[in-house]
Amino acid sequence: MTSPTTPAAASPTIGVLALQGDVREHLAALQAVGARPVTVRRPEELAAVDGLVIPGGESTTMSKLAAAFGLLEPLRSRVRDGMPAYGSCAGMIMLADKILDPRSGQETIGGIDMIVRRNAFGRQNESFEAELDVAGVPGGPVQGVFIRAPWVESVGARVEVLASYEGHPVAVRQGDLVATAFHPELTGDTRVHRLFAELVAEAADVADSDDGGDSPGR
């Protein structure tokens, strides 16, 4: 499969990693902001997207399935080559360079220089909603839905913290990689997805005019 040669800027093709998790909600949010969402379960599907969303779900399951189906290395290599990616909850864990307390054999894609703590806010009974101000998201606070959510333990110098809760970073950005510990896809508020889609469109523009080569910003 070759990727379409039409300019991606207008409506970038954004994949949603569809091994497990709340894939449908991310597809709907991306659709709502004018992107062209597609599901990604195979390396050839990954090769055809301009950017990738890693949904919420169970991070251990996602990591195992990614490894079992030969997706982990292709994912790492595309992220290394500058593909924009956004991860929510389990997706945040997948984009972390390091997990504080990984399960045996749990591997991440990596890309964001941070250490995350899984289930940091507690079990399901402690799952909660709260309003958050997220840098770069205009129009007032975002309703943060935290479900057995991780938080960010520590970040490297290149990582920008977009939002914190109780003193812990819960939304971060490094170059074209974005991660949130909460689930905007469950709220019907598409502002975070719009931000990401714009970032993907810009990155695709740069890639078109540069014709590949260096990866910007990282």
Added chain:
Amino acid sequence: MSSTPPSTSAATSGTAPETGTARVKRGMAEQLKGGVIMDVVTPDQAKIAEDAGAVAVMALERVPADIRKDGGVARMSDPDMIEGIIEAVSIPVMAKSRIGHFVEAQVLQALGVDYIDESEVLTPADEVNHSDKFAFTTPFVCGATNLGEALRRIAEGAAMIRSKGEAGTGNVVEAVRHMRQIRGEIARLRGYDRNELYAAAKELRAPYELVAEVAAAGKLPVVLFSAGGVATPADAALMRQLGAEGVFVGSGIFKSGDPAKRAAAIVKATTFYDDPKVIADASRALGEAMVGINCDDLPDSQRYASRGW
């Protein structure tokens, strides 16, 4: 309704956190979609399930096949056993309460399980009432054989529905029947106009608002899984092709010859449910499947799906 929020000593932005909201309860099930939830009776089995890629485990004292064999009253599991399983894995842990036994549910919430299954597999404690599930912070999953039953459970506060099937038989026929029934009734609602929806609500014995919501969305307002009789990778893929968003596997894994291998195979087939090649590969060399029971041979008293209403 909501419990004590987590400590807010150092909140840097926003309002006080709210726990136990519908979005948090239903949203938890959304995270499990595309996955397999496995019955386990020991911490070791829970670890095998987690290593195989299960999205959650159901902590039980006996799997349904053994409940059938042993007979007697089946109750909530021993708290020590549930705690042992919570300690052993990091994936969500579910546990079953008897239908209408809201004190068993209170105990499960106190133990910190992530989801409560008000389950027909256990002996019902109340033949009239199900538990009021809005009274809990912990979300509930309930079984259903048809759309009306599913909507009544949602009206009582269920945050996730599973088709009932016939647990502990290793026979997928009832799971198929119930999934087709629920999906078929939803499809029929899609064609109704407003006038007809009132009558439909009466027939379904479900609140009009929920019926109208389902008719508009073409799906339940909560996640729909399948349960009761899945024993092979192809069974799991079948249920997903029929519209299940994920599967519960009970006796099918740990009553088989090679549980670790079969568990991983069912996980793969559930993710790639529409790719026969992957399902074929996953189905190879799995050893003995659990011995099945022909559901036609079950006496009425042994049909768990008829429990609950």
